Amino acid sequence: MSNNKYKRRIFIKKSNIKNGGLGAFANMPLKKGSFIGHYKGKRYDINNLSDDDKELLTNSAYAMLVYDSSGNVSSYIDSSEKNKHLSNWTRYINGCKLKKQKPNVGFVTKNTRVHIEVIRDIEVGEELLADYGPLYKW
Numbered sequence: 001m002s003n004n005k006y007k008r009r010i011f012i013k014k015s016n017i018k019n020g021g022l023g024a025f026a027n028m029p030l031k032k033g034s035f036i037g038h039y040k041g042k043r044y045d046i047n048n049l050s051d052d053d054k055e056l057l058t059n060s061a062y063a064m065l066v067y068d069s070s071g072n073v074s075s076y077i078d079s080s081e082k083n084k085h086l087s088n089w090t091r092y093i094n095g096c097k098l099k100k101q102k103p104n105v106g107f108v109t110k111n112t113r114v115h116i117e118v119i120r121d122i123e124v125g126e127e128l129l130a131d132y133g134p135l136y137k138w
Contacts (some may be wrong), residue, residue: 041079095132
């Protein structure tokens with residue numbers, strides 16, 4: 001996605017979530033079923049992790065698991081501060097921590113990329129929220 005297209009669709013500001021840091025917000029209505037970007041960062045192959053890599057990924061709030069077509073973890077994508085220069089706006093999609101928060105985007109693996117899919121219509125100004133899954137450590 002080009003930088004200009006992202007800026008038309010998304011803006012970054014302080015999250016509505018307490019202690020949530022920055023968040024990604026809709027700058028225009030986003031329709032269910034739309035793909036609005038992909039998660040970027042440094043890719044780590046699951047079979048070639050050094051001890052330092054394992055420590056970074058274990059402690060990173062920005063490490064995304066990537067699954068192969070069989071449902072097995074094949075790699076990680078990390079967009080933590082160490083790898084921020086390789087990331088994009090998707091690192092600011094916050095997770096639903098409270099029961100009252102409902103996800104409006106999801107992460108979909110296609111080949112080796114993790115795409116961001118709108119899973120319900122999103123209004124202008126609404127924060128993008130995802131379900132980080134059961135493995136995420138709050």
